[in-house]
């Protein structure tokens with residue numbers, strides 16, 4: 001499945017019209033150890049670019065943005081209990097939430113692997 | 123009993139707590155038995171104690187030694203340099219302590235009659251006047267218990283003004299991205315909305331960015347001046363004009379006031395409110411969780427919204443005015459942390475106006491001396507290396523690229539050399555930030571030593587980065603697991619059975 005990226009260092013994978021969202025490996029390393037997460041409510045409707053939660057690390061607290069518009073259909077309960085998953089497996093078990101997209105074309109317009117790599121200077 | 127006796131290597135073991143040290147029946151003080159008439163206790167039975175209170179039982183010397191050992195485990199300003207940027211860990215002269223401990227102050231009870239506490243009211247009134255003179259404002263409230271509470275009160279006062287003017291829609295507060303995290307947090311607590319604005323490439327606020335961000339819903343702007351990059355906001359007068367024309371008010375976070383004492387007045391820059399961190403600028407003790415004091419000074423327009431009771435003087439007699447019938451905020455009991463205020467007053471009176479100006483000169487000189495040396499000698503990279511006020515921000519970017527060590531590792535290694543780490547990872551807009559503030563109380567020799575320590579740590583990083591990754595190794599405890607401490611805090615001692 002192709003992975004898309006945002007300037008806010010989030011990744012998105014799409015299955016049908018459901019997008020799974022997490023933070024990138026780069027963000028997980030740069031942010032430092034995650035100690036607390038605030039994730040959106042299941043069932044809430046969100047707009048692209050809206051702040052939907054926070055990620056707190058030993059260094060700082062950052063907003064989490066929703067890369068696509070739609071309805072939050074699932075949040076990852078496992079990372080709420082064990083936020084270290086975000087550092088250990090940011091791309092797999094450390095995913096954060098899933099969005100039922102209202103405008104699936106938004107996902108196509110996100111950054112691809114190459115764009116993101118040049119954004120982080122890699 | 124001869125078990126486990128060994129020479130005490132300091133820092134070899136952490137200190138047991140008072141309950142673990144105590145022995146049943148031991149007492150530091152024995153109260154005489156009550157020999158008066160029985161006291162009629164009218165408390166409801168539910169609130170009366172049936173078992174004796176579980177207090178630790180120790181002798182006075184045991185208690186003294188316990189706290190002395192604890193203080194030895196810690197790093198503090200009386201032990202060594204403490205270049206914690208933005209926090210202004212300056213030395214606190216002992217005279218301040220003597221003044222605050224005078225029985226005429228220390229033995230008072232806040233419920234005493236006004237006529238019994240004239241001396242204290244006079245002292246507090248004097249401090250309010252001094253702070254108004256230092257900031258150029260008209261009225262002062264000593265009540266806030268810390269900088270963050272001063273911000274909260276100050277923003278509340280601005281909100282109250284807009285409400286009184288029939289402008290409840292003014293809820294947007296502009297905050298530069300270099301601000302301390304307490305600024306947006308205080309705004310949210312007052313029910314208003316923080317809006318982040320970007321600081322310019324030179325690290326300062328660009329008036330055009332402010333002009334583009336203000337509008338009919340603008341409640342105001344919060345600016346730290348000098349800002350958290352240690353730079354003076356040179357366009358502040360223009361920014362003030364723009365915000366005032368839009369109907370907003372200007373809040374100054376005065377946490378960095380030690381850089382400009384006597385040199386610049388927040389009121390003349392166009393601010394409407396400022397908070398001062400007495401526990402930074404005025405050399406009263408800081409750290410360990412308080413108590414602190416974050417008084418605010420305001421323009422005459424905002425004075426009616428300050429908390430009551432306020433101190434008023436008539437014919438040399440001081441009176442606490444409750445402002446009956448007015449709606450004034452209450453954020454702290456009585457007049458705030460009075461002991462902290464008294465220390466600040468002692469500091470101000472001892473130094474006088476000229477002395478306070480020299481504080482600012484020295485703070486800026488020391489920071490610039492250090493800045494020049496670490497930059498010119500290739501020890502630290504600084505994005506704005508041309509000069510600073512009381513502090514400067516280095517980036518550990520080059521350490522990361524060259525040696526694979528991060529700012530956290532550098533900070534930890536400094537502890538091994540007996541220096542407290544600078545503030546790290548703040549402000550957030552500087553990568554791998556190290557925020558260094560020597561303060562005016564350090565001598566040139568101490569600053570030189572700090573430079574040599576940095577040089578030694580840099581050499582270690584080049585030779586063997588593992589030394590930094592493993593640091594600290596000479597402190598009572600090694601590298602803390604900060605993530606676990608935040609994820610699974612264990613904050614209460616539940617008795618000896620819990621320690622096994």
Ligand SMILES: Cc1ncc(COP(=O)(O)O)c(C=O)c1O
Pocket residue numbers: 208209268269270271302304346350375377378399414416
């Ligand atoms: C710039 C700035 N503003 C506000 C505060 C908050 O002050 P306090 O810790 O007294 O609440 C700090 C504290 O470090 C600060 O550095």
